[in-house]
Amino acid sequence: MTPRAxxxxxxxxxxxxxxxxxxxxxxxxxxxxxxxxxxxVAFRYATRKRVYSGKRASASVSxxxxxxxxSIQALTMRWTIHLGSSYMFNFAExxxxxxxxxxxxxxxxxxxxxxxxxxxxAHYYANRAGTIAASQLPIVIALGMKxxxxxxxxxxxxxxxxxxxxxxxxxxxxxxxxxxRMSARTLVILIWIHGGGRCGFLxxxxxxxxxxxxxxxxxxxxxxLFLIxxxxxxCNMTYYGSWPSLIVWGLDxxxxxxxxxxxxxxxxxxWSKSSKELxxxxxxxxxHFLKVTLHRSKYFYWRPxxxxxxxxxxxxxxxxxxxxxxxxxxxxxMQAASQESTYKAFINGPYSSPPILIGYQxxxxxxxxxxxxxxxxxxxxxxxxxKRNKLNCRRVTFVWAIRxxxxxxxxxxxxSSAIKDLPNSIFVAIKLYVTAVLGNSEGFEEGxxxxxxxxGEKVPSTPSSQYGSRLLESPLTxxxxxxxxxxxxxKNEIEADIGPISINVCGSQSLAEAVRRSVRVPRPMDVxxxxxxxxxxxxxxxx
Numbered sequence: 027m028t029p030r031a032x033x034x035x036x037x038x039x040x041x042x043x044x045x046x047x048x049x050x051x052x053x054x055x056x057x058x059x060x061x062x063x064x065x066x067v068a069f070r071y072a073t074r075k076r077v078y079s080g081k082r083a084s085a086s087v088s089x090x091x092x093x094x095x096x097s098i099q100a101l102t103m104r105w106t107i108h109l110g111s112s113y114m115f116n117f118a119e120x121x122x123x124x125x126x127x128x129x130x131x132x133x134x135x136x137x138x139x140x141x142x143x144x145x146x147x148a149h150y151y152a153n154r155a156g157t158i159a160a161s162q163l164p165i166v167i168a169l170g171m172k173x174x175x176x177x178x179x180x181x182x183x184x185x186x187x188x189x190x191x192x193x194x195x196x197x198x199x200x201x202x203x204x205x206x207r208m209s210a211r212t213l214v215i216l217i218w219i220h221g222g223g224r225c226g227f228l229x230x231x232x233x234x235x236x237x238x239x240x241x242x243x244x245x246x247x248x249x250x251l252f253l254i255x256x257x258x259x260x261c262n263m264t265y266y267g268s269w270p271s272l273i274v275w276g277l278d279x280x281x282x283x284x285x286x287x288x289x290x291x292x293x294x295x296x297w298s299k300s301s302k303e304l305x306x307x308x309x310x311x312x313x314h315f316l317k318v319t320l321h322r323s324k325y326f327y328w329r330p331x332x333x334x335x336x337x338x339x340x341x342x343x344x345x346x347x348x349x350x351x352x353x354x355x356x357x358x359x360m361q362a363a364s365q366e367s368t369y370k371a372f373i374n375g376p377y378s379s380p381p382i383l384i385g386y387q388x389x390x391x392x393x394x395x396x397x398x399x400x401x402x403x404x405x406x407x408x409x410x411x412x413k414r415n416k417l418n419c420r421r422v423t424f425v426w427a428i429r430x431x432x433x434x435x436x437x438x439x440x441x442s443s444a445i446k447d448l449p450n451s452i453f454v455a456i457k458l459y460v461t462a463v464l465g466n467s468e469g470f471e472e473g474x475x476x477x478x479x480x481x482g483e484k485v486p487s488t489p490s491s492q493y494g495s496r497l498l499e500s501p502l503t504x505x506x507x508x509x510x511x512x513x514x515x516x517k518n519e520i521e522a523d524i525g526p527i528s529i530n531v532c533g534s535q536s537l538a539e540a541v542r543r544s545v546r547v548p549r550p551m552d553v554x555x556x557x558x559x560x561x562x563x564x565x566x567x568x569x
Contacts, residue, residue: 078525097548104546306371330407331380387525394533532565
């Protein structure tokens with residue numbers, strides 16, 4: 027057998043073997059995270075009734091694993107790296123992406139020396155790079171799907187990191203959609219390495235353009251244009267080698283269509299007499315917010331904190347959506363809004379995996395602007411479970427930073443009802459902060475209102491009687507002018523000596539970063555002495 031034939035035999039064998047090895051490695055990683063998820067959920071449910079002494083003592087060696095994990099989490103998940111004004115990554119995200127890229131490029135360029143001694147020979151790595159890229163495409167598609175088995179196994183929603191009780195999950199797997207974008211950009215490099223001839227150049231060029239036009243500034247500027255580009259540019263790859271990815275994508279579309287039919291069955295049933303009951307009413311709350319209300323189908327169920335695109339799900343049979351008015355669909359909806367009219371509305375969801383707030387002694391909820399759509403359902407769920415004696419939580423702190431005091435009226439009725447007849451076992455504090463100048467109800471700037479969550483000076487509380495609100499008359503509620511002092515709020519909770527703390531945030535990037543700064547310093551000695559561990563969940567805000 028000639029040396030060239032031997033080289034070819036080795037190249038072909040490695041081109042088939044190495045992509046499989048990468049897939050086995052990724053499958054093992056997902057299996058590890060899935061196992062951690064199952065164990066963590068089981069642990070939370072098993073310890074949900076545990077009573078904590080609430081006293082710090084001398085350092086205990088038995089708490090060393092908890093202190094170690096809590097410290098590693100603080101260092102990896104709460105310290106961030108900024109790239110311009112649009113991108114921010116924590117150390118765990120950077121580590122996972124670098125690890126993923128390292129695996130792909132290592133398996134691409136390893137053992138590329140010919141039998142004659144020529145190192146990094148192009149014939150060895152070119153085809154192998156294409157095979158590896160092709161084998162990863164279904165994973166890239168799966169990471170970006172709303173309905174995917176990876177999310178089901180790991181409990182991690184398609185668009186975010188989920189804070190489970192097991193910190194190992196928090197340390198290993200960042201947001202699936204983030205991995206979807208980063209892995210896709212890595213595969214573009216591999217395709218350029220592989221690409222030869224006009225077809226290879228066309229595919230690589232289209233994918234490169236797709237990555238460039240998928241960056242955050244473009245998505246924020248025109249999300250509807252981004253969707254069109256995202257669906258059209260990959261069309262040149264719909265021939266050889268892309269069918270596994272198309273099957274994965276088609277399965278996601280099929281499941282989504284099934285959800286739409288089930289959740290809106292009365293619309294699809296020609297003999298139904300109740301289809302009008304699903305129609306939506308649209309109310310203009312301000313120049314920048316809409317309220318969409320409709321009654322849910324009996325086939326539609328959700329967990330507090332889940333979403334159906336931009337959603338505001340609460341309990342009962344009524345669905346209420348608070349929509350931030352931007353360009354495109356929401357702007358057209360605002361122009362057509364009328365309280366006297368109803369509109370057909372199709373619900374597609376629910377999606378995402380909200381945090382499991384079980385086993386915590388203190389729960390802190392921070393929202394800025396329309397971020398209330400995430401924290402309010404969690405608050406209502408916690409209060410409801412506490413009233414039914416199904417939750418051992420002792421303290422709930424609800425913080426909402428807004429620019430206009432009139433926004434309090436949006437949630438006044440539901441909050442006032444929730445805090446009635448609270449059991450003595452739970453302490454509730456509702457803290458509202460108005461960051462704009464008092465009396466200026468015009469108040470929103472052109473950008474997102476919650477980008478100014480933290481603007482303004484910290485000043486004393488404002489008398490609630492000034493606004494004539496039932497909610498503000500409650501002793502559990504305080505209205506403050508200025509930005510919230512997040513450091514003081516969180517520090518006071520840590521010093522309360524009550525047990526594990528869950529901190530949940532949804533708002534602007536500045537709000538999320540301020541909360542991260544408040545809890546990013548490791549506290550190993552405090553945890554060893556019985557101090558609380560902290561779980562931080564930050565819900566993505568925007569596109």
